[in-house]
Amino acid sequence: YCRVAGKDFRDHVKEAAEVADYIVAFGACACFGGIPSGKPNPTGAMGLRDFLKEVGVNKPVINLPCCPGHPDHLVITLASVMLGVIPSLDEHGRPLMFFGKNMHNELCPYRPYYDRGIFATKPGEEGCRFKLGCKGPIVHTDCAIRKWNNHVSYCVEVGAPCIGCAEPGFPDKFSPFYKELPGLPTVLGIDATKLGEGLIGATALGIGIHLVRRAIGKGGKEEEKK
Numbered sequence: 001y002c003r004v005a006g007k008d009f010r011d012h013v014k015e016a017a018e019v020a021d022y023i024v025a026f027g028a029c030a031c032f033g034g035i036p037s038g039k040p041n042p043t044g045a046m047g048l049r050d051f052l053k054e055v056g057v058n059k060p061v062i063n064l065p066c067c068p069g070h071p072d073h074l075v076i077t078l079a080s081v082m083l084g085v086i087p088s089l090d091e092h093g094r095p096l097m098f099f100g101k102n103m104h105n106e107l108c109p110y111r112p113y114y115d116r117g118i119f120a121t122k123p124g125e126e127g128c129r130f131k132l133g134c135k136g137p138i139v140h141t142d143c144a145i146r147k148w149n150n151h152v153s154y155c156v157e158v159g160a161p162c163i164g165c166a167e168p169g170f171p172d173k174f175s176p177f178y179k180e181l182p183g184l185p186t187v188l189g190i191d192a193t194k195l196g197e198g199l200i201g202a203t204a205l206g207i208g209i210h211l212v213r214r215a216i217g218k219g220g221k222e223e224e225k226k
Contacts, residue, residue, distance in 0.1 A: 024081070028069070029045070031064065076097075107144035114130060129160070133161040136161075
């Protein structure tokens with residue numbers, strides 16, 4: 001479906017890969033197939049690593065996914081490679097310095113809402129985006145701290161859920177984008193919604209005990225004065 005100078009584009013890629021010292025795939029499409037590889041995938045789209053394996057080119061590929069790919073990831077990786085420093089990679093060929101942390105557990109600024117069981121149910125509401133379809137619990141990327149447009153913002157921060165574009169299997173594995181994951185992650189083995197309800201109850205109980213103590217304390221002082 002793609003030809004350059006009358007030649008199948010796949011042939012160009014294969015020939016370039018065969019003589020390359022380092023191979024870097026940039027963006028979800030190049031890394032894992034991205035949106036073009038979604039069902040029914042009429043063009044047979046696939047990630048660069050899978051393609052090279054199919055045509056017998058046995059060389060490692062550094063994958064820099066996300067849709068679109070982040071310019072910081074590309075520039076830093078290319079600079080490292082040019083200096084002869086190959087970044088440590090995960091099982092999917094992604095540099096751990098960018099894709100080594102879980103969005104939900106380690107980086108999301110809305111995690112405190114999750115821990116208290118406070119969930120947004122529509123765009124614009126305060127709270128964790130999990131019930132809006134956020135895939136953060138199963139995504140590894142540094143979007144939350146790197147952000148976009150010179151570190152201005154990123155998907156979750158503007159009210160949208162994470163759609164998992166940094167992971168293999170995107171988009172099919174993460175569709176529908178606005179449907180919550182079937183299993184709600186737990187906090188210390190406790191369902192987050194129940195945990196939130198429990199925290200509210202515990203807070204109310206704590207306030208009640210505090211007021212009782214204050215009342216008793218006042219009474220005790222008054223008795224001492226008498």
